[in-house]
Amino acid sequence: MSARHHDTQTKAPVLEVTGLTKAFGAVQALSGADLVCPRGEVTALVGDNGAGKSTLIRCITGVHPFDDGEVRFNGEPVRLSSPTEARARGIETVYQDLALVEDLTVWQNMFLNRELKRGIGRFGMLDRRRMIAESQSRLERLLVNMPPVRSRVRRLSGGQRQSIAIGRAASWGSTLVIMDEPTAALGVRERESVEQLIGRLRDDHIAQLIISHDLEQVMRVADTVWIMRRGTTIAHWRVADVSRERIVAAITGADGGNHRATTAEAPTTVVE
Numbered sequence: 528m529s530a531r532h533h534d535t536q537t538k539a540p541v542l543e544v545t546g547l548t549k550a551f552g553a554v555q556a557l558s559g560a561d562l563v564c565p566r567g568e569v570t571a572l573v574g575d576n577g578a579g580k581s582t583l584i585r586c587i588t589g590v591h592p593f594d595d596g597e598v599r600f601n602g603e604p605v606r607l608s609s610p611t612e613a614r615a616r617g618i619e620t621v622y623q624d625l626a627l628v629e630d631l632t633v634w635q636n637m638f639l640n641r642e643l644k645r646g647i648g649r650f651g652m653l654d655r656r657r658m659i660a661e662s663q664s665r666l667e668r669l670l671v672n673m674p675p676v677r678s679r680v681r682r683l684s685g686g687q688r689q690s691i692a693i694g695r696a697a698s699w700g701s702t703l704v705i706m707d708e709p710t711a712a713l714g715v716r717e718r719e720s721v722e723q724l725i726g727r728l729r730d731d732h733i734a735q736l737i738i739s740h741d742l743e744q745v746m747r748v749a750d751t752v753w754i755m756r757r758g759t760t761i762a763h764w765r766v767a768d769v770s771r772e773r774i775v776a777a778i779t780g781a782d783g784g785n786h787r788a789t790t791a792e793a794p795t796t797v798v799e
């Protein structure tokens with residue numbers, strides 16, 4: 528049995544992107560990007576500024592329409608037209624601004640736009656008690672140093688906020704959580720706790736896609752790393768099979784390959 532066949536059986540791809548293209552006027556932001564995010568794995572997407580990482584996730588999650596190519600989610604071709612539609616399918620994205628409301632509590636943020644009600648239809652009352660209890664039990668399972676669910680987000684540290692945003696994204700039956708630079712603004716201890724959280728989500732079989740400039744972090748938390756350069760994913764490796772230096776060389780082009788050469792070389796170095 529080939530490695531690929533074996534992998535597909537054990538870790539089914541939640542997301543498969545093939546040949547995605549996207550132009551903004553004269554700027555070809557994506558020119559044939561591929562990506563696979565298997566269930567229960569952390570997939571890292573790395574590349575220099577302007578390589579196309581954000582555009583790729585925005586095209587996947589319905590923020591931007593893509594021009595050509597295919598996105599499959601749980602095996603089914605999809606063309607999502609909004610982040611709300613993505614969310615309804617179980618794809619959650621945590622952007623750097625976190626989208627938390629500072630003046631609301633942790634539990635209110637957890638249930639933002641998903642409030643639970645008692646009673647019927649629009650006459651229902653907010654079910655405060657249940658939302659508090661559910662926030663508590665969901666977050667307790669995921670976070671080591673959990674802030675009280677009744678505290679306001681403005682009182683939390685950067686790491687706690689990031690953890691709440693990720694914890695929220697990983698609730699609601701999400702199968703894919705996408706994170707844009709999840710620890711860029713954090714100190715060492717806080718970064719460690721977010722990385723622990725990423726490990727727990729992996730144990731919960733959630734597929735995670737992480738954009739990160741921190742290659743040490745990629746080596747610590749990711750199973751697979753995909754390299755983007757000038758709108759194309761030029762190579763990908765199992766992290767266990769690649770050195771940090773090799774990744775840097777691919778990102779910068781110092782490995783001497785133009786897109787074509789690197790792509791041609793990729794299958795021999797890639798474990799799928």
Ligand SMILES: Nc1ncnc2c1ncn2[C@@H]1O[C@H](COP(=O)(O)OP(=O)(O)OP(=O)(O)O)[C@@H](O)[C@H]1O
Pocket residue numbers: 551554555556574575576577578579580581582583
């Ligand atoms: N809305 C937009 N309109 C026009 N051009 C855009 C838009 N979004 C991205 N681009 C261009 O597309 C290219 C890819 O940008 P993108 O932000 O996806 O790269 P990135 O890899 O995420 O970079 P960074 O690491 O700096 O966030 C860049 O040339 C950028 O200027």
